[in-house]
Amino acid sequence: MSFPWAEHYTPKNPVMKWVDERLPLPRFIYNAVGAGYPVPRNLNYFWNFGVLAGIALTIQLVTGIVLAMHYAANAGIAFESVEHIMRDVNSGWLLRYAHANGASFFFIVVYIHMFRGLYFGSYKAPREMVWLLGIVIFLLMMATAFMGYVLPWGQMSFWGAQVITGLFSAIPLIGETLHTWLLGGFAPGDAALNRFFSLHYLLPFVIAGVIILHIWALHIPGSSNPTGVEVKGPQDTVPFHPYYTAKDGFGVAVFLLIFAIAVFFAPNLMGHPDNYIPANPMATPAHIVPEWYFWPFYAILRAFTVDLSIPFTSIVLIPAKLLGVLAMFASILLLFFLSWLDTSPVRSGTYRPLFKKFFALLIVDVLVLGYCGGAPAEEPYVMISQIAAAYYFAHFLIILPIIATIEKTDPLPGSITEAVLAKAHKNDPAAAAVAAE
C-alpha cells in the first residue's frame, strides 16, 4: 500500500518490461525503495540509521560467510583457526577485524535507531507492528552477537558463555537440567561451541527475514517524521529515490569512513585483551565482562544483590540471582509494551516538554548503566547501577504513563510542509505564510 500519489512503475527498458510482466520484482523494488515510495520530506539524519543497520548486517553476512570457510568449530583448534585467519588467510585479518568491529558498529547504529524511535514516538499507532518487529530483531541480534563472541574460544568467550548460560540455572526446579541441556554438557565445551556456531550462522538470515517484515510493516502507514504529524498530501512527501537514496548515500559514506578508521587503525579498541588468551576452564579471569553493547543489561543483572525474603525469617521467596535474571529479561521485554504504556497522542518528543526532560535523563541513565556494567562488580559501581536500574524500570513502567496523562503538549504544526516552511523562513513569517498558500 502507499499514498495515492505514489509514482507508478513504467518500465522503459524492454528487458525490464519482459521481466516485470512475468515476475513483478522490479515493480516491488521500485515501490519499496525506489521512486514509488513517497517519504516525508522533513526527515533528519536520524532517519538514516535504519539503512545503516541494513548496511551493517550486510557487512556481517559477507565477512561472516567467508570467515566460516576458514574457521573450525572445534574446542581443540577454534582459537588457532582464528589466528590462522589472522596470519595466513589472504586478507584474513581484514575479514576478522571487519566482522568483530562490524558487530559493534551494528549495535551502535541500532541503538541510535532505537533511541530515534523512542524520542520521536515511532512505536505509536499506527506503527506498533514496526516497533514490535524491531524488538524481535534486537533480541535476535543479541543472541547472534553473544554466540559469535564465543566462537574464537578465548578466555572471555568461554567465561562469558559460562556466565550467560548459567543464568538459565537460576530458574527454579528445571534450571540445572535446562542449563545442561542447552550447553550439551556441564560446562561450555565442544557441544556448546558447535551448536553456537550453527545458530550463529542461522540467526542472521532469520534477522534478514524479520527485517523484510519490519520494512513491510513500515510501508503500510509509511515512514514517520520528526514532527510526528501524519502526511496530509503530495506536498508533504518526496519520492524515496532519488531524494533519500542521495541523502542516505551521504550517511553511508560517513558511516563507512568511521568504520574503516576503527578497522584499520584501532581494531582492538572495542575488544577485551583476555580474549587473546585461549579458553582455560581451570583459570577464571579476574573480571568477566561481556562485549560493551551488553553492559547496560549486565549492570541490571548484577544490580540485584538482595534476596526477596519474608522479613525476620530466613524464608527466601526469590533469590537475588533469579531476580537479576528476571529483571534483565524484563528490561528488554518491556519495550514490547511501550506502545500501550505511553498513551500520549503526540508522537514527537519535540512537542512534549516534560517527556523531553525525562528522555534526556533516560539517555544519561542508560550510559551510566553501561559504564557500571563494564566496571568490576565492586562498590560504588553496584550502588550506582542499583539507582540507575531503578530509574530504568520506573521510566518506562511508571513515569511514561504518568507523563502521558498530565503533560500539556506544545501546539503541533498543521502539516509537515507548514513545519518545513516555517523553519526555512524563520526570519520572515510572512513569506512562510505565502509559501504555504
Added chain:
Amino acid sequence: MVRILGALVGLFFSIMLIWAFGVGAYNFVTDPPQKTAEQWVQKNFPMEHVSWSFNGPFGKYDNAQLQRGFQVYSEVCAACHSIHLVAFRDLKDLGYNDAEIKAIAKKRQIPSVDPKTGEAATRDGIPADKFPHVYPNDVAARAANNNAIPPDLSLMAKARHGGADYIHALLTGFREQPAELLKKFPDSKTPEGLHYNPYFANLNLAMAPPLAGEGQVTYGEGQPKPTVDQMSKDVAAFLTWTAEPKMGVRKATGFPVVIFLLFAGVLAYLSYRSIWADKEH
C-alpha cells in the same frame, strides 16, 4: 490493564533495587571496602608509556629493533616460552633472507616420526614449520617451572592491557617490595619462590627476572647498548610483531580506503545538496 500491571512490575523492581541499594549503602558506610594491595600498587606504580616506533596511525615496526628483539627472545625467553603461532617463514617480515630463515629453522627440532620405524622422533625445522613448543605438555612445563606454566608469548602483546608498554614495564619492574606496601598490607609479603613485580596482576610472579644485567645479549655492530631497558624494549617490540604481524599492511591499506571514503563522502554530500536544491526540508 497493561499500564496497571506495568506499574506494579516497575514498582516491584524499583523497590527491590532501592532496598538492595539501602543494604549496600549501609554496608558501605559501616564497613567501607578496603583498598587491596593490588589497587594500591597500581595507583602508585603506573605503567610507563614508551613512544614506540609503531604507535599511531603512521607508526611502523623498526626491523632492526625487531631483529634485536628476536635475538633477546631466542637467547633468553625461548628457554621457557614458545611463540608457536609464528612460523619461521614469517621472519621474512623482519628483513631476514631465505638462507637466514632456513638456518634459523634448522636449529630447532620439530617433533616428528621416524620414517623407517614409525617411532616418535624429531627432525630439523624447515621455514614452513611453526616455532615448536618448549615443553612436550603442560605437566612437563609445570614440573620444570615451580608449578607455573610459562605462557606462549605469540599473542602476549594483545592479551594484556597496555600491550608493549606492559611487557616493557614487567621486564624492567622486578624490585624489592616497597616498605610502605608491607606496612600497609602485611599480608602482601611475596611468598618464598615467587618474585615481586608491581606490574604483574597479582604482584607476585613465578618467573625470576629474566633480564638480569647489561650485556646479557650481545648486539651486533652499530646497534644500541644492550641495557636491560633496551633489551626489554626490543623484545616488547618483537612480541608486538608476533601478536600483530599484519599491522604494516593493515595501516597501509587503511590510508587509501579512508581517502577514498572521504572523497566518496564529499561527492555524496554534493549530490545530496544538488538533488534537494529545489526542495525545502
